[in-house]
Amino acid sequence: MSTSTLSEIVEAWGGLIQTGPFGSQLHQYDYSEQGIPVVMPKDIRNGRVDESGIARIPEGKASQLSRHFLKAGSVVFPRRGEISKCAYINEEQAGFLCGTGCIMIEPPEEKLRSKFLFYFLGLRQSVEWLERNAVGTTMLNLNTKILGGLKVTLFASKKQDEIVETLSAYDDLIENNRRRIQLLEKSAQLLYKEWFVHLRFPGHEHTKIIDGVPEGWRRTCLGDLCKLRAGNTFKPKYQGRREGDLPFIKVRDLSRDGNAIAVTGADNWVTLDECEEFRGKPFSKGTSVFAKIGEGLRQNRVRFIVRDTLIDNNMMGAISDQGVAIGEYLYFLLHEQDLANYAGGAAIPFLSSKVLENVGVLAPPMQLLLLFQAAVAPMLQQVVNLEHQSAAAAKARDLLLPKLMNGDIAV
Numbered sequence: 001m002s003t004s005t006l007s008e009i010v011e012a013w014g015g016l017i018q019t020g021p022f023g024s025q026l027h028q029y030d031y032s033e034q035g036i037p038v039v040m041p042k043d044i045r046n047g048r049v050d051e052s053g054i055a056r057i058p059e060g061k062a063s064q065l066s067r068h069f070l071k072a073g074s075v076v077f078p079r080r081g082e083i084s085k086c087a088y089i090n091e092e093q094a095g096f097l098c099g100t101g102c103i104m105i106e107p108p109e110e111k112l113r114s115k116f117l118f119y120f121l122g123l124r125q126s127v128e129w130l131e132r133n134a135v136g137t138t139m140l141n142l143n144t145k146i147l148g149g150l151k152v153t154l155f156a157s158k159k160q161d162e163i164v165e166t167l168s169a170y171d172d173l174i175e176n177n178r179r180r181i182q183l184l185e186k187s188a189q190l191l192y193k194e195w196f197v198h199l200r201f202p203g204h205e206h207t208k209i210i211d212g213v214p215e216g217w218r219r220t221c222l223g224d225l226c227k228l229r230a231g232n233t234f235k236p237k238y239q240g241r242r243e244g245d246l247p248f249i250k251v252r253d254l255s256r257d258g259n260a261i262a263v264t265g266a267d268n269w270v271t272l273d274e275c276e277e278f279r280g281k282p283f284s285k286g287t288s289v290f291a292k293i294g295e296g297l298r299q300n301r302v303r304f305i306v307r308d309t310l311i312d313n314n315m316m317g318a319i320s321d322q323g324v325a326i327g328e329y330l331y332f333l334l335h336e337q338d339l340a341n342y343a344g345g346a347a348i349p350f351l352s353s354k355v356l357e358n359v360g361v362l363a364p365p366m367q368l369l370l371l372f373q374a375a376v377a378p379m380l381q382q383v384v385n386l387e388h389q390s391a392a393a394a395k396a397r398d399l400l401l402p403k404l405m406n407g408d409i410a411v
Contacts, residue, residue, distance in 0.1 A: 001153060001154065001155050001156075001159075002153075002154045003151050003152065003153055003154065004151065004152060004154060005148060005149055005150060005151050005152070006105070006107075006147060006148045006149070006150050006152060007145075007148030007149065009107065009108065009111060009112055009152065009154075010107070010108070010148070012111075013108035013110070013111040013112075014108040015105070015106045015107045015108040015112075016104070016105070016106050017103065017104075017105050017144045017147055017148050018067075018068070018098070018103065018104055018144065019079065019098075019102070019103050019104075019143070019144060020068055020079075020097075020098040020099045020100045020101065020102045020103070020104070021065050021068050021097075021098075021099075021100055022100070023100055025064075025065060025100075026038075026057070026061075026065065026099075026100055030057050030058075030061050031055050031056065031057055032056055032057060032058050033056065034056060034058075035056040035057050035058045035059055035061075035062065036056060036057055036058075036059055036062035036095065036096065036097055037049075037051060037054045037055070037056055037093075037096045037097065038054065038055045038056060038057055038096070038097045038098075038099045039054070039070065039076055039087070039096050039097065039098055039099050039102055040054075040055060040099040040100075040101055040102065041078035041079070041080070041081055041082065041099075041101045041102060042295050042299070043087075044076060044077075044078060044082075044085050044086065044087040044102075045085075045087075045255045046174075046255065046256070046257050046394075047085075047086070047087060047088060047118070047122070047171070048087050048088065048090075048175075049076070049087045049089065049093055049096065050255075051093075052299070053298070053299045055099075057097065062097055065097060068097050068098045068104070069095055069096070069097060069098075070089045070093065070094065070095070070096045070097065070098055070104060071089065071094050071106060072089060072090060072091040072093075072094040073088075073089065073106070073109065073114035073115070074088075074089040074098075074104050074105065074106050074114070075087070075088055075089070075104070075105040075106075075107075075114060075117060075118050075121065076089065076098060076102050076103070076104050076105075077102060077103045077104075077105070077121075077142060077147065078101060078102060078103075078142070079101050079102060079103055079141060079142050079143070080101065080136070080139055080140065080141045080142070081139055081140065083130055083131065083134055083140050083141075083142050084127045084130070084131065086118065086121050086122070088114070088115060088118040103142060103143075103144060103147060105117065105147070110157070111154070111157075112152065112154065112160075113157065113160040113161065113164060115164045115168065116155075116160040116161075116163060116164050117152065119163065119164065119167050119401060119405075120152055120153070120405065121150075122398075122401060123401060123402055123405060124402065125402075126150060129150060129151075130142065130146070130147070130150065133146050133149065134146060153405065159411075162411040163404045163405070163411060165411075166400070166404060166411050167397055167400065167401060167404070170393045170394070170396060170397035170400075171397065173389070173390070173393045174257060174390045174393050174394060177386045177387070177389055177390045177393075178260065178390070180386055181260050181261060181383050181386050181387065184379045184380075184382055184383050184386075185260075185261055185379075185383065187379060188332065188376045188379045188380065189332060189335070189336075191372070191375060191376060192329075192332040192333075192336070192372070192376075193336070195364075195368070195372060196329075196332075196333075196362065196364060196372075197336070199214060201214075201364070201368055202368070202371060213362065214364075216364075216365045217362055217363060217364050217365065218362070218363050219360065219361075219362060219363075220360075220361060220362075220363045221357060221358050221359060221360055221361065222318075222333075222356055222357055222358070222359045222360075222361050223356075223357030223358065224321075224363065225320065225321060225325040225330060225333075225361065225363060226318040226319055226320045226321055226325060226330055227318075227319045227321070228316055228317070228318055228319075228353040228356055228357055229281070229283075229316065229317055229319065229353070230292065230313055230315070230316050230317075230353065231310065231311035231312045231313050231314070231315045231316070231317065232248075232278065232279075232280045232281065232310055232311070232312065232313060233278070233312070233313050234248060234250065234268070234310075234312040234313070235278065238268075238270055238274055238278065239268050240268065241268060241269045241270060241271075242267075242268075242269065243269055244269030244270050244271050244274075245269070245270065245271050245272045245275070246269065246270055246271075246272070246275055246280075246282055246308060246309065246310050247263070247265075247266035247268070247269055247307070247309050247310065248266065248268045248269060248270050248280075248309075248310040248311075248312070249263060249266045249267075249268070249289070249309060249310070249311050249312070249315070250267070250268070250311075250312050250314070250315075251291045251294070251296040251301075251312070251314050251315060252267070253265075253266050253267055254289075254290075254291065254296060254301040254303055255301070256391075257390055257391055257394040258387040258388065258390045258391030258394065259303060259387065259391075260383075260387060261303060261304070261380070261383050261387070262303060262304055262305070262306050262380070262383055262384045262387055263289065263303045263304070263305045263306065263309065264306055264384060264387045264388050264391055265391045266309075270310065275310065280310050281310075282308045282309060282310050283305060283308070283309055283310070283311060283317040283319065284308055284319070285305060285306060285307050285308060286304060286305070286320070286327035287304065287305050287309075287317045287318065287319050287320075287327065288302055288303070288304050288317065288318045288320075288327065288330055288331045288334050289302075289303055289304070289305060289309075289311050289315055289316070289317045289318075290302045290303070290315065290316060290318075290334065290339060291314060291315055291316075292314060292315055292316040292350060292351040293314050293348065293349065293350040293351070294314070294348055294349065294350075296314075297339060297340050297343060297349050297350070297351060298340050298349060300335070300338055300339055300340060302331065302334045302335045302339070304327065304331045304380075306384055316351060316353065316356075318330055318334060323366075325363070325369065326369050326370070326372075326373050328372065328373045328376050328377060328380065329364075329369050329372055329373070332376075333361060337359065339351060339356070342355050342356055342359060
């Protein structure tokens, strides 16, 4: 076992540490609907590249920037902002482009296994070193020199492989659960669209359509189905508690392992006394919550909560009026709306509750909503169970990681 900086490893055995293309090489007008995916900092989530909202450029333009193509095993970092996160590029993502706001690392595989490096970069000591050495005050910035100065513990290749195999078992479980959750959500979304968009609901064959609205349904506005309310200001003095009576979620919690559809975990908790002190107003179980400003809004991250929960003032909750709507229907209704379409602001989009309340929607009869609830509730409960499982796996992996790296646990 020895220790070397990333730069020393690359200089001695090959590989690279390289930023994405300069802004002068890749302009806003270069992006297109189809083409090669470009990895931006916003796409780096939970150790992987989230392709759901990824930008693309034409293949011809990408070929001009071929030195920035990512390979299987590349590790990608944001250059600014949340520099504590990174993503491991899998075989399916080989050929994606490293974006302007990112740095890519390709370690010499025979000396430093890329997956081992990915896990090493997730160590608290690695993250804290990068944050101490990054430049900038309001927003931390990385460059290749800073990243290259990080010291890496080099185990023998066999030892690296054993550590990777142990930790990957947890990530494989999380990935498998993620795919199962996607299938469950897709099934529920298809049912929602079939019944409430295409109007092929049970009994539709015998229902008259009047001015595009099924008999018994009515045109109304979103504010008639639910109450929209922003969250609470979350002062720093209340932040940082890992346990408590109530979870207090921020926009970033919507990207957390185990929070893909339902919010099952949070980075911050508060006590009931603290909640009373800052006059917090918790949202009840089943409420749909979403970002009301910035990138989270652009990405339309709508989630439902599984217990009484506080949200910060960059988010909004939609509390269903049980007399005319139910939580499951409201969740899919909001998910299908693409909330960013109703945002104001140019540089930083934001949602106004008054604007959202006036969005036109259809209100189906309660009998049909209850049938929908009976059909999708078991699917959503299965999602919650899988997300709890993924969150537990991520926690176990993160507890095991430093012990394996420090040699406290042998493999």
